[in-house]
Each structure stands twice: as structure tokens, then as C-alpha cells.
Amino acid sequence: MLDNVMLDVENLAFQYGCRSVLHDISFRLAPGEIVAVLGPNGSGKSTLLRCLNRILRPERGTVRLAGQPLAAFSAGAIARRIAYVPQHIESAPFSVYDAVLLGRKPYFTWRASESDHRIVESMIRRLGLDPLVMRPVDQLSGGETQKVALARALVQEPKLLLLDEPTSALDLKNQVELLGMLREIVRERNIMAILSMHDINVAVRYMNRFLLLREGRLLGDVRHEGLVPEILENVYDLPVEIHTSEHGISFIIEKIE
Numbered sequence: 001m002l003d004n005v006m007l008d009v010e011n012l013a014f015q016y017g018c019r020s021v022l023h024d025i026s027f028r029l030a031p032g033e034i035v036a037v038l039g040p041n042g043s044g045k046s047t048l049l050r051c052l053n054r055i056l057r058p059e060r061g062t063v064r065l066a067g068q069p070l071a072a073f074s075a076g077a078i079a080r081r082i083a084y085v086p087q088h089i090e091s092a093p094f095s096v097y098d099a100v101l102l103g104r105k106p107y108f109t110w111r112a113s114e115s116d117h118r119i120v121e122s123m124i125r126r127l128g129l130d131p132l133v134m135r136p137v138d139q140l141s142g143g144e145t146q147k148v149a150l151a152r153a154l155v156q157e158p159k160l161l162l163l164d165e166p167t168s169a170l171d172l173k174n175q176v177e178l179l180g181m182l183r184e185i186v187r188e189r190n191i192m193a194i195l196s197m198h199d200i201n202v203a204v205r206y207m208n209r210f211l212l213l214r215e216g217r218l219l220g221d222v223r224h225e226g227l228v229p230e231i232l233e234n235v236y237d238l239p240v241e242i243h244t245s246e247h248g249i250s251f252i253i254e255k256i257e
Helices: 047-052 075-079 098-105 114-126 141-153 172-189 199-208 228-235
Strands: 007-016 019-027 035-038 059-067 082-085 161-166 193-195 209-214 219-223 240-244 250-254
Touching: 007 047, 019 047, 019 059, 035 047, 035 172, 035 199, 047 082, 047 161, 047 193, 075 082, 075 098, 082 141, 082 228, 098 114, 098 141, 114 141, 141 161, 141 172, 161 172, 172 193, 193 219, 199 250, 209 228, 219 228, 228 240
Parallel strands: 035 193, 035 209, 082 161, 161 193
Antiparallel strands: 007 019, 007 059, 209 219, 240 250
């Protein structure tokens, strides 16, 4: 059992038409946790994230945030508690500043307050976006666009942050910067983050917990010590070995017979 549980997912199921995608998913999260959802293509990772903020409505099951069913929240209330960054981010001719300011929309009615602007300016500095502040978002690189999307999500001041494949278009340097910064912010703000990821080795380096999906079923909910070859082979149908570098960093490779 987790102390101070903030997110409680119980028997979550979803289907597209007659095709079942998620089957009775249950897990719990506490503040300060940063979690990777791992699994093969088509295992339901992105669908799970979209069910957790009601972009998709589950067929059955319950999602509770701070003890309250998510179904009871209005769209505005969800936006003040949960921030979502999709895998494919649409570019727009907005400036970086205005794009990040959109994250404060759940908090103002007619216009942004001085407090809203201070929060935006602080996050822009934190993510190193100052040199780009007046650049149109549609003229940014993939890494820069991901940072803008993360900044917009963080100024929502969410309790739960959902990111769908946030490193898929990033080079190694940008992956390290983005995930290192995200891990720091999760700890500092004592919030929760769930990331769907393909790269297991990147996930092992930055995440402290792993939800392992295959064909819409949760086959494992483990921390580092539970991430053993047997469970990975069951999820990916591939023999693997786990090694540890001289710096104590684990990495996973295909086992060659």
C-alpha cells in the first residue's frame, strides 16, 4: 500500500468499437513518483494515458484523484489538476511565450493576471526558453517544441502530469536534458508523472517505477529491483540480459544465444 495515494486506478477497461484495448488495469500512485509505461507497439500505452484524463471515457473502471472520482470533475477542474502532452504536438504560429501562457487558461476568465505572467516567465527561464520567447512555435526544432509543450503543461500546476512518448523525436542530448529536468520538477513539486516510453534503457535511467503492458493487460508494476529479464521477456517476447555499468546504471540488451 502507498502512503498519501493521489491517483487510484481500479479495473480500468477501454475498447474501440468491438476491439478491446485495455483490460482491467489497476494501480496506485503517490506524489513524487515518476513512472514509465512500457510495452510493445499496440499494447495500449497511449490509450491508457488518454483514459486517465478523460480524453477517452473508459468502458468500465474508476479513476480517482485525491480520493475523488475523475468522472465527477468538470473539464476545467481536470485541467487544473491534470496536464497532458500528446505524442504529436501540432505546430502553430503562436510565439513561445503565448504558447506557454495557454497553459494558464484554466485559471483565468477574461485575461491573464500578473500572477499568471510571473508563473509563465519563471517556467520559461527554468526550461531555458528565454532566447526563443518571441519565436513562432512552428519554426522550432523538435527538441525545442517538446520543451515548450512541457512548459505549457507545467504552468497548469498539475498534480498529475501525463506525457505520451516525450522523447521519441529527441536526440540524446535533448533526452537527457528533458528527462533530468522533469525528474527534478516532480521531486520539487511533489507531483506525479506518467510517461509512455519505447526506450527501456532511457526509462531505467530516469524513472523510479514501471508499468508493463502487453495487449492491453498490466503484466507488471515494478520498481528497479523488480525489472528482471523474465518479466521483460514476457512483455516483449524477446530474450534479454540486464547489465550494470561501473557507474551503477543498468542497461538492457537482447540476449544472444
